Every structure is written in C-alpha cells, then in structure tokens.
Amino acid sequence: NAGVMQNPRHLVRRRGQEARLRCSPMKGHSHVYWYRQLPEEGLKFMVYLQKENIIDESGMPKERFSAEFPKEGPSILRIQQVVRGDSAAYFCASSPVNGGNTEAFFGQGTRLTVV
Amino acid sequence: RKEVEQDPGPFNVPEGATVAFNCTYSNSASQSFFWYRQDCRKEPKLLMSVYSSGNEDGRFTAQLNRASQYISLLIRDSKLSDSATYLCVVTLYNQGGKLIFGQGTELSVKP
Numbered sequence: 001n002a003g004v005m006q007n008p009r010h011l012v013r014r015r016g017q018e019a020r021l022r023c024s025p026m027k028g029h030s031h032v033y034w035y036r037q038l039p040e041e042g043l044k045f046m047v048y049l050q051k052e053n054i055i056d057e058s059g060m061p062k063e064r065f066s067a068e069f070p071k072e073g074p075s076i077l078r079i080q081q082v083v084r085g086d087s088a089a090y091f092c093a094s095s096p097v098n099g100g101n102t103e104a105f106f107g108q109g110t111r112l113t114v115v
Numbered sequence: 116r117k118e119v120e121q122d123p124g125p126f127n128v129p130e131g132a133t134v135a136f137n138c139t140y141s142n143s144a145s146q147s148f149f150w151y152r153q154d155c156r157k158e159p160k161l162l163m164s165v166y167s168s169g170n171e172d173g174r175f176t177a178q179l180n181r182a183s184q185y186i187s188l189l190i191r192d193s194k195l196s197d198s199a200t201y202l203c204v205v206t207l208y209n210q211g212g213k214l215i216f217g218q219g220t221e222l223s224v225k226p
Contacts, residue, residue, distance in 0.1 A: 033214060037156065044220035056197070056213050091158055093214070103149060104214055106158035 006107035020080040025094030125221035138186040139201030146208035
C-alpha cells in the first residue's frame with residue numbers, strides 16, 4: 001500500500017504563473033488535507049476535502065488559491081498568478097474517515113519556489 | 116489566542132536527559148489529540164496518539180488533561196536521534212475532524 005504521493009516534489013515558477021500541486025491519498029482514504037509551511041514557521045491548515053466536496057476551506061487565501069478532490073484522480077491545489085510570498089512547502093495528508101481518532105498520513109510535500 | 120499553543124523552543128539537552136513538552140488548546144470541542152514529529156522540515160509523522168488515561172510507548176509518555184485543556188509529552192533518556200520538531204495536534208469534533216497543529220517545539224539532543 002503506497003503512502004500519500006505528492007508531485008512534483010519541487011516546483012519552480014516565475015511570478016504570475018500558475019502552480020498545480022497534486023496529491024494522491026493512500027488507498028482507501030477518502031479525506032484529504034492541505035497544509036502550508038512557510039520558512040521558519042509551523043504548519044498552517046489550508047483546506048480539508050472529501051471526494052467531490054470541500055468540507056472546510058477556512059485556511060485558504062481568498063484569492064488565487066483553489067482546491068479540488070474529484071471522484072477520480074488526485075486532489076489538486078491550484079495557485080494562480082503566484083507571488084514570491086507563495087514560496088513554501090505544501091503538505092498533503094489523508095485519512096480514511098471523517099474525524100474521530102484516526103491519524104492522518106502525510107506526503108513528502110511539494111517545495112514551491114517562486115522566482 | 117491560537118487554537119493550539121506549544122512551549123517556545125528550542126530545547127537543547129544532553130544525551131540521557133529527560134525533557135517535557137507542553138501544549139494547550141483553546142477549543143473545548145477538541146476531540147482527539149496526537150503528537151507528531153517533523154525532521155528537518157520533512158513530512159510530519161505520527162509519534163503517538165494521546166488518550167485520556169495517559170499512555171506510554173517506550174521512552175515516550177503522553178498525558179491529557181481535558182479539564183485544563185493541556186497535553187504533555189515526556190521523553191526519557193534522550194537520544195541524538197530524538198532531535199526533531201515535535202508538533203502537538205488536535206482534531207475538532209465540530210469541524211469534521213480537522214487537524215490543527217501547534218507551531219512545534221524544536222528539540223536538539225547533544226552528545
């Protein structure tokens with residue numbers, strides 16, 4: 001059973017371009033979380049999704065950021081018109097159920113660098 | 116007030132020392148509690164869940180005090196390999212089990 005897979009591992013974008021980050025949850029997991037970690041800071045919640053449904057997006061910036069988790073395929077975090085401040089590590093985690101006492105498993109992250 | 120707050124670090128301790136990390140949470144609807152470990156800004160990995168009765172896993176002991184909304188992690192006989200950032204994590208019952216992370220406490224174990 002492969003773990004949570006994120007790609008790409010490293011992504012470089014010029015200011016104004018779009019960044020697409022992909023996350024394939026563990027097999028059997030139907031819930032996905034996205035977190036952002038800025039340099040020298042902690043993990044910040046961005047969005048929590050179930051297949052075809054956004055459960056909580058309270059941590060998402062109001063503009064330029066969007067996330068989806070379609071019925072088929074990976075979850076996608078999309079950042080439009082990237083700026084230097086978007087440079088960070090973006091981690092995805094998955095869990096098999098909604099809440100409860102179940103831990104979440106993390107992918108290795110995507111390091112986004114905006115130049 | 117942050118939803119989950121941890122001791123500011125870093126903690127610098129010699130090998131063999133006992134070190135304790137504290138964490139407080141503000142939301143009484145918090146449902147589940149965990150300690151995660153993060154090495155060199157790699158992905159966080161679960162260290163242990165925290166149960167109401169307290170639980171132990173080898174050199175690690177976790178305690179939960181729901182009345183005080185307080186969680187702790189005790190590491191005995193510290194090893195060099197324990198050097199990492201330790202993250203206190205809370206899930207919220209009324210928000211679908213969303214994981215909320217503390218800012219982390221860095222531990223550095225020296226020879």
